[in-house]
Amino acid sequence: MQLLMGNKNYSSWSLRAWLVLQKSGLSFSEVLLDLSDFAAFKQQILAYSAMGTVPCLIDDELCIGDSLAIAEYIAEIKPSVWPQDKKIRALARSVSAEMHSGFHHIRKTMPMNIRQQRQIELTTQCQIQIDRVQSIWQSCFDLKAKKNIQGGWLFGDFSVADAMFSPIVLRFNTYGIKVSPCCALYMKKVMQDEDVQRWCEAAKIEPSYMPQADVGVLR
Ligand SMILES: N[C@@H](CCC(=O)N[C@@H](CS)C(=O)NCC(=O)O)C(=O)O
Incomplete structure (x- = not known):
């Protein structure tokens, strides 16, 4: 799985999804997108997700936008979250x-x-x-x-x-x-x-x- 995230200093929604994934023990890689260059950010995130926001979780062909939806997907695999x-x-x-x-x-x-x-x-x-x-x-x-x-x-x-x-x-x-x-x-x-x-x-x-x-x- 890949978690597309914004800057760690600023992206509160990214932190939420990242923390659930981290605590779940599932293995994932981080893809950091820089929100400070907004036009470039939009171009990059829209290549993955029509929602156009981070966080976004990629699992094979699946692309899940929204922190709470990501948390629920992780809970399907690891109910202990x-x-x-x-x-x-x-x-x-x-x-x-x-x-x-x-x-x-x-x-x-x-x-x-x-x-x-x-x-x-x-x-x-x-x-x-x-x-x-x-x-x-x-x-x-x-x-x-x-x-x-x-x-x-x-x-x-x-x-x-x-x-x-x-x-x-x-x-x-x-x-x-x-x-x-x-x-x-x-x-x-x-x-x-x-x-x-x-x-x-x-x-x-x-x-x-x-x-x-x-x-x-x-x-
Ligand atoms: N409801 C979404 C909110 C996501 C969100 O607004 N993320 C910000 C970064 S923290 C973003 O991608 N902003 C870019 C934009 O709004 O175009 C979630 O829970 O993930």
Whole structure:
């Protein structure tokens, strides 16, 4: 399998698909496309996928665009990327879908920019979405406590839900967002994960630069 991805510093959707693949243990190769030269990027991605976005997973003749569809395809091969319990799996899918289809203010105001530490003025709408992220995470921590589920990921073991929220953790880190102690602990779990660290190290040495992601001021 081949995963077509954008720049590791900037492409949050690519990180989501990459992390699920990485944690699945399936073997795959990475094809990095540079989003900073948008015209060249479009030409390259459209040669593979009419959707014209990354990530995109190629498996023989199959071409799957969209991070969540890629995650579901990986789950067909490795079901352990979702929680085993049917009801908990449904909750994990629900928070993943909410992340996938929402949080536009966070995405717009706080672009993923791993190699920088920046400060921005938070809009009310953005703060509401930051609070919603924290309340989703807290509901996961409460569920784990109630069901005595072990493990530091949202549903105990790593799942697609953690991949969906990993760019949010990296954004909170870049923009120094204040979170509750429980959420800070979860952020630490994500930031210290060896795969996330490998991704971030690669992001830091990428040569290409997208000035539009430098929002706010350096802190
Ligand atoms: N819903 C898609 C979003 C993918 C997406 O917007 N990717 C960005 C890069 S992070 C992209 O390819 N942008 C190029 C474009 O919109 O033309 C997914 O989940 O994969």
